[in-house]
Each structure stands twice: as structure tokens, then as C-alpha cells.
Amino acid sequence: MWTFRAAQPDEAAEACMVIRRSVEELCQADHEGDPAILEHWLANKTPKQVRAWIEAEPAGGFVGVGPAGIAGVGSLLPSGRIALNYVAPWARRQGVSTGLMRAxxxxxxxxGHTVCTLTSTITAHAFYLTYGYQDxxxxVRSFGGKPAFPMRRLVAPGS
Incomplete structure (x- = not known):
């Protein structure tokens, strides 16, 4: 049902929409509907910026694609740090985030990395713990002073 692959620059607008909707609709625990927090969080989540991210790290941008189009967006930095893992509200709890993490x-x-790191939102923290990441x-403080959780997981071939 889902395909996980490298993101393409011409998918930036659709990927951006997924990211923005995920933040707005799924991350309520992190922004509590506060317009100032949302404005700050979403300020760099524009189609132009998403395209720039994809073009800057072509091997690190990922999308999860299903019958209705892009359902998830992920980004891995050259350091092994996972910078993005967002899922469309309509695709939540369908394996998209897990598929992006595996990719x-x-x-x-x-x-050549043996460890992946990330900083989790409140919303995603339980997911990452279940997936095997450890605090x-x-x-640390995130947008609007909310807590965010530095995490890591050992990775190896076939994990």
C-alpha cells in the first residue's frame, strides 16, 4: 500500500502541505492552538523552503506515497540526524511514520552510521520510544517553550 522513496523537488508543494497539516492538526499537545507557536513553527515550512531542503540533501529527503498521494515526509541529515518525520492526518496510524523511519x-x-539521533515532539515521543529510540x-525547549526530547537509536544493517 505504501511506497517509501526519495523525495523529488517537484513534490515540494504537496510535501509542504503534509508537513503543515501534520503540525497544525496532529501536534496539538505541542502548540496547544497558540497562534504564536504555530507561526514560529511553520515559518520555514513553505513550498520554496521544502524544495530547497530536497535539493540540498537529495539523498536525505523521503516521502511515503499511497493511493491518495504523499502521506508522509521525512528528512535525514548527513550526520545521521532525523530532522523531519511528519504524517498527513488522514494517514495517521497506518504505518507511514514507521516506513519513513525504516527508509x-x-x-x-x-x-556508515551506527546511530540515528532526533529530537522528538511531545506528540511523537511515545511513538519513538515504542520504535526503540531512547531518551x-x-x-530541551522547543517552540513556545514546550519540551522536546533528544533521542537516539542504534542502527545496523537489517534493523
Missing amino acids: MEQRAVEA TGEP
């Missing part, structure tokens, strides 16, 4: 971790392993210290 990004596989790319990290191919690049690596005290929470």
Missing part, C-alpha cells in the same frame, strides 16, 4: 535508518546505515538526557 531513513537504512540510508543512515548505507552512509539521551533532559528535555
Whole structure:
């Protein structure tokens, strides 16, 4: 049902819409509907910026695609850090985030990494714990002063 592959620059507008809707609709625990937090969080989530991210790291941008189009967007930095993992509200709990994580971790392993890191939102923290990530210290402050959780997971071929 889902395909996970490299993002293409011409998909930036659709990918951006997925990211924005995910933040607005699924991350309520992180922004609590506060317009100032949302404005700050979404300021760089524009089609132009998403295209620039894809073009800057062509091996690190991922999309999860299903019958209705792009359902998830992920980004892996050359350092092995997962920078984005957003799912469309209509695709939540259908394996999209897990598929993106597998694709990004596989790319990290191919690049020679043995660890992936990320900073989780409140919304995604339980998912990452269940997926095998571990907290690596005290929470840090995110948009609007909300906690965000530095995490890591050992990755290896076939994990």
C-alpha cells in the first residue's frame, strides 16, 4: 500500500502541505492552538523552503506515497540526524511514520552510521520510544517553550 522513496523537488508543494497539516492538526499537545507557536513553527515550512531542503540533501529527503498521494515526509541529515518525520492526518496510524523511519535508518546505515539521533515532539515521543529510540538526557525547549526530547537509536544493517 505504501511506497517509501526519495523525495523529488517537484513534490515540494504537496510535501509542504503534509508537513503543515501534520503540525497544525496532529501536534496539538505541542502548540496547544497558540497562534504564536504555530507561526514560529511553520515559518520555514513553505513550498520554496521544502524544495530547497530536497535539493540540498537529495539523498536525505523521503516521502511515503499511497493511493491518495504523499502521506508522509521525512528528512535525514548527513550526520545521521532525523530532522523531519511528519504524517498527513488522514494517514495517521497506518504505518507511514514507521516506513519513513525504516527508509531513513537504512540510508543512515548505507552512509556508515551506527546511530540515528532526533529530537522528538511531545506528540511523537511515545511513538519513538515504542520504535526503540531512547531518551539521551533532559528535555530541551522547543517552540513556545514546550519540551522536546533528544533521542537516539542504534542502527545496523537489517534493523
